[in-house]
Amino acid sequence: MTIATAFFDRLGSGDVSGALDLTTPDFTWTVAGKPGQFALAGVYNRDSYLEMLARVARFLPTGPRVDITSVTVDSHREVIEAHVTAVSASGAQYDNALVYVFDLQGDKIKAAREYLDTIHASEIFVE
Template identity: 25%
Template sequence: MNTDIDAERNKQVAIEFYRRFDAGDIPGVLDTMADDATFWIAGKPGSNPSVGTHSKAEMATMFHRIMKQMRGGLKMTVKGVTAEGERVALEVESYGELHNGRVYNQEYHALMTVRDGRIAAVREYMDTQHVAAVWFAPA
């Protein structure tokens, strides 16, 4: 087993997740994830509906809901990637305008675990106050 080659393959799987999201291809995004994948989003429990641990099915619902609210999709730019074995760390920036006129411009750190060519787990860190202000604040 060549861990450098494995780490490079895992980086490509993680990057593909964001490429597909950038293209608005939610079925493709979900295809990069294992069926039993978990997706944890940082934040104080109860502060907004997105925080906590979610199943792949729950994330599918969330991803579709996000895209329906966007005017022209959500641009995802991978700014940096580091991998060691099955763990891939990414710095990502998103940008998009919602139909209500608000702008979602977020910086993320995602730590992904990739097994057998699919994403098994994600731990995502971001500015949760920006999430609340853009997605959940009254109009």
């Protein structure tokens, strides 16, 4: 298991605190897209990342299913390809391919960048 896959395992089991234990104090999470055009787009620090997860939970009340399809690892970076599915609060089907790039500092995650189909996601994540 890699640091990034352990992060997803902990998130998936509801252990958000445990997932954040795998990050540095100055951890950031970036969601691709233009703020104002996609509700979740932007850069989040540890505190605002928790707020973003709460927003995702409102949009996807039963949670997303993240199926990791590929993991690439080197000494400073891990890249995960995933297929994410869910049912939105309005009953719409969410089905998206994502790429996550994790920058590592030692055995911790310093930064993560999330790349996704923002057009499809903006149909689901509507405020």
